[in-house]
Amino acid sequence: MELLAQNLLNGVTIGAFYALVALGYTMVYGVLKLINFAHGDLFMWGAYLGYTGLTVLLGLSLRGGPWMVIPVVIGAMLIIALLGVLLERTAYRPLRHAGRLPPIISALGAAFVLESLARNIYGATYMTYPTDIAPSGGIRLIGDVTASTMQIIVLAASFAMMAGLWAFVNFTRTGTAMRAVSLDHDTSRLMGIDVNRIITIVFLIGPALGATAGIMVALYYGSFDFTLGMTFGLKAFIAAILGGIGNIPGAMLGGMILGIVESLGAGYISPQWKDVIAYALLALTLIVRPTGLLGERVAEKL
Amino acid sequence: MMKANGLSGALTRLRRIPAIYWSIALLVIGIALPLAIDNNYIRAVLWEAGIYVLLGLSLNIIVGYAGMFQLGHAAFYAIGAYTMAILNIYLHVPIFIGMLAAIIVSGVAGFVITRPILHLRGDYLAIVTIAFGEIVRMLLVNNIGGITGGANGLFGIEQPSLFGFSFHTTLSHYYLVLFFVVITIVAMRRLENSRLGRAWTYVREDELAAEAMGVNTVRVKAVAFLLGSAWAGLAGALYASRITVISPDLGRFLESVIIFCIVVLGGTGSIPGVFVGTVGMVILPELFRFVKDWRDGFVGLAMVLMMIFRPMGLWPSRRVAMEMGEDETKAVTPAA
DSSP, rough: HHHHHHHHHHHHHHHHHHHHHHHHHHHHHHHHHHOOHHHHHHHHHHHHHHHHHHHHHTTTTTOGGGGHHHHHHHHHHHHHHHHHHHIIIIGGGHHHHHHHOHHHHHHHHHHHHHHHHHHHHSSOOOOOOOOOOOOOOOOESTTTOOHHHHHHHHHHHHHHHHHHHHHHHSSSSSHHHHHHHHHHHHHHHHHHHHHHHHHHHHHHHHHHHHHHHHHHHHHHHHHOOTTTHHHHHHHHHHHHHHTTTHHHHHHHHHHHHHHHHHHHHHHHTTTGGGHHHHHHHHHHHHHHHHTTTTOOOOGOOO | OOOHHHHHHHHHHHHHOHHHHHHHHHHHHHHHHHHHHHOOOHHHHHHHHHHHHHHHHHHHHHHISSOOOOOTTTTHHHHHHHHHHHHHHHHHEEEHHHHHHHHHHHHHHHHHHHHGGTTTTHHHHHHHHHHHHHHHHHHHHGGGGSSGGGOEEEHHHHHHOTTEEOOOOOHEEEEEEEEHHHHHHHHHHHHHHSSHHHHHHHHHHOHHHHHHTTTOOOHHHHHHHHHHHHHHHHHHHHHHHHHHHHGGGGOOHHHHHHHHHHHHHHHHTTTTHHHHHHIIIHHHHTTGGGGGGGGHHHHHHHHHHHHOOOOOSSSOHHHHHHHSSOGOOOGOOOOO
16 A cells, blocks of 8 residues: 555656656647657756756855755746747648658657767766755655655656646647647637747747756755657657647646556556556557547647 | 759659669669778668668668658667577677567568557557667667667677678678668569559558458458668668667667658659769768758758658659659648
């Protein structure tokens, strides 16, 4: 029972990471019907920028501590968001009417570029964040089940961001415009929506969430390297499909399910089978239900 | 844009030369080049290119002819290599019989695995194939059945021999691959214009209309996966027979991406396109090895630029070119 509870808690934490990254994939797919393979690498760049930011702040001989994460996260969000927009302008916008294959190749190419840049700038070694940054300690819940401070912060921050995004998409004018664009570009344009502006906004929000997830993942696991974008990104992408790609609540649900299933699989079967379980889950879902779990509500798709 | 026009123009003029002259010229170069260059490194690069041409041609059936996204093709490359290696190492089956087994096992695996997902369209198919590719790789890493050697893979595969001739030099392996490349191209040419090939084109262009005209679309697609996977298995077996050491890395996602790009960069459905794509994705990066870690970055940049300036590929098939209009610059419509 305690093992189950602890596994569930760990699963939800990892699921929150998947969900945050999956949102970036799903929003872009919603408005452009494009699998943005470079999104995983933007997320990874968030982790690297977090490293640089923390190192710089520590270099200013300030007293180190968890508070440092806040300015670093904000800085990384801004830079990665701008990078996301730059990516859209250079690699995707010229291809918007070129069919389905060219944008996918372009996205894969952009992913290669971002990965190569990270490897050359930071080196191919494992990166470790400076010590004393990640908050330590934890709270004992029931019996031996412990929620670390880090887990609590991760969960609180992720749910706050997801709730914010949900409210933004559902209750603001821009959010409504976003939903309209995901349904039909031409009709949206006729209704007076600046489609390019909406796409730019999507490419600001998705990567910004990804950057936050990147820093949190690096803090949570302690170390990462330049393959993070490919490995973790692919998983997050699976989460997006699982929930129904193009659907924002779907990405959140998919992330949670994937995190929990993986964590339970690692706990009860074997850690080395957790990836197989994740991929098999995806394949099964798509065979039985090609649109993903929440994919049927086309009217509310984003 | 001016530069792109110049390049496109030159390529268009080159493409007007009839295919038969190209084939003969390429074959002569293919036979003579490694003899002229007495350098084992260059020969090994050419051999590797040959393997990728085979992989590209095999994926071309699925992506080019039948128009389905397959982003897990490397899995069947790995399955072929492992089939042959396991048969040879544990049961001492001769390499060439092992190759035959590799073709059969990969083909059957391709058929069985993809059969339940054929109803998925476009992007979804691409995603499930990524998942299947990763599952195959993870099964190999996890040492399934205790015979795949886990993450370290297998070693000690014999060199092939035929009628007393033993293939142990790079050159002999190169000619072995070249032999299969030539056979494959002849087979593809005939396939392209066969009843099956035309059915693939039909399914690619309009699945609904094809079905209405009596084409059994599911069967036609399944056969594409069967043949494509089988041929990838052959490439895997050929790879394993020279390198003699294989690991689950053969089936990683990056490998699938490279094969996919070979097909698309050259122009989907085009046999010369596969050669052009191989030059771009395998030979040039190999020759630019001195830029080391920047190599992948340059490949990526080239992929983005290529898609922006020439989205139909460097050497599109005649059918695709006709569909998209001979004036290839038209294919790039500026964003509204």
